[in-house]
Amino acid sequence: MPNPTTDLVHSYLKEIGRYPLLTPEQEITNARALQQMMAIEEQRSNLALQLNREPTARELATSLGQSEAEVQSIIQQGQKAKEKMVTANLRLVVSVAKKYQNHNLEFLDLIQEGALGLQKGIEKFDPNRGYKLSTYVYWWIKQSITRAIGEKSRTIRLPIHINEKLNKIRRVQQQLSQSLGRTPVVAEIAKSLNVLPNQIREYLQVSRAPVSLLMRVGDERETELADILPMDGISLDEQIALELLHQDLSKLLALLNP
Structure with a gap:
């Protein structure tokens, strides 16, 4: 019988093979577009801390000295640039x-x-x-x-309920990373899970249990x-x-x- 996992791997490899590699010039162009988008997202986060809420599109644009249309265009270009850089690699x-x-x-x-x-x-x-x-x-x-x-x-093996919490945190972290176009901060993860940021930090701290640093890795x-x-x-x-x-x-x- 065919192995479902092997079939998935083959399908994945076939899918990513369709994406073209980027030239050095394209890498630079896309990286700069992404940097512009991330600068806007950083400003959004800073403004949210100041206002104690998510800023409106107009508030964000005003703080950047740009129009809402310009800000939206930069964000869209940055998202497309990141997607190209990811798929190409x-x-x-x-x-x-x-x-x-x-x-x-x-x-x-x-x-x-x-x-x-x-x-x-x-x-x-x-x-x-x-x-x-x-x-x-x-x-x-x-x-x-x-x-x-x-x-x-x-x-050290963690209790099942701790692992379940950590898995939920990781899922939300991945979802936020995709929707925000950047790595989410602890406060954003906590808000999505409706818990306090300190609780997220405690679970993440527990997850950093000791491992054997002498463990050998790599194909050889x-x-x-x-x-x-x-x-x-x-x-x-x-x-x-x-x-x-x-x-x-x-x-x-x-x-x-x-």
């Missing part, structure tokens, strides 16, 4: 996910986690730094997948989990920048020492 997600099979997570789950990391990486991507989009988001995809593996392989089991988790006192964005700088320096040294 889904094959990279599959490529990374293949390296982490057989870790108590289904292949489709690995792809889903990698896609979430891809979205975060795209939101953080700065075209002015000179990195290729695929080079940059690779690290976000990898980090998202390995974190999911770590959570699945926790040495060549890497320990500790080697790819974010370093203390440094953001993942900074860690990625350091890694890319290290790669650039290594290439330069190779040219200087033939």
Whole structure:
């Protein structure tokens, strides 16, 4: 009998194969359009804090010194740009996910986690730094997948009711991420679930149970989990920048020492 999961994977691979890759120029153009949209969303969040409610379209536009039509146009262009950047790099997600099979997570789950990391990486991507989009988001995809593996392989098993709450939080987080076009803050997740922000923080804190940092991951089991988790006192964005700088320096040294 055919395997339903295998059929789903084949269908998914066929679907993402239809999306064209972006040229470097298209990556930059789309990234800048996305940055403009995210700047508006950041202003929306700041204004909501000031007003203690969601701002109207007119209030948002006025605070930006633009017309409502201009703001709406920038948001629509940003959403389209993000969609193009995501779909053009889904094959990279599959490529990374293949390296982490057989870790108590289904292949489709690995792809889903990698896609979430891809979205975060795209939101953080700065075209002015000179990195290729695929080079940059690779690290976000990898980090998202390995974190999911770590959570699945926790040495402390959480009670069922805690896991149910966490699953609900993650579902809402994904829904908000898609509707907002960015990663939601704790207050937004709490509002959707009709609970206090502190309750969300407590559940998320509980979910960070210890894992074995000596656990080996990757297709060849060549890497320990500790080697790819974010370093203390440094953001993942900074860690990625350091890694890319290290790669650039290594290439330069190779040219200087033939």
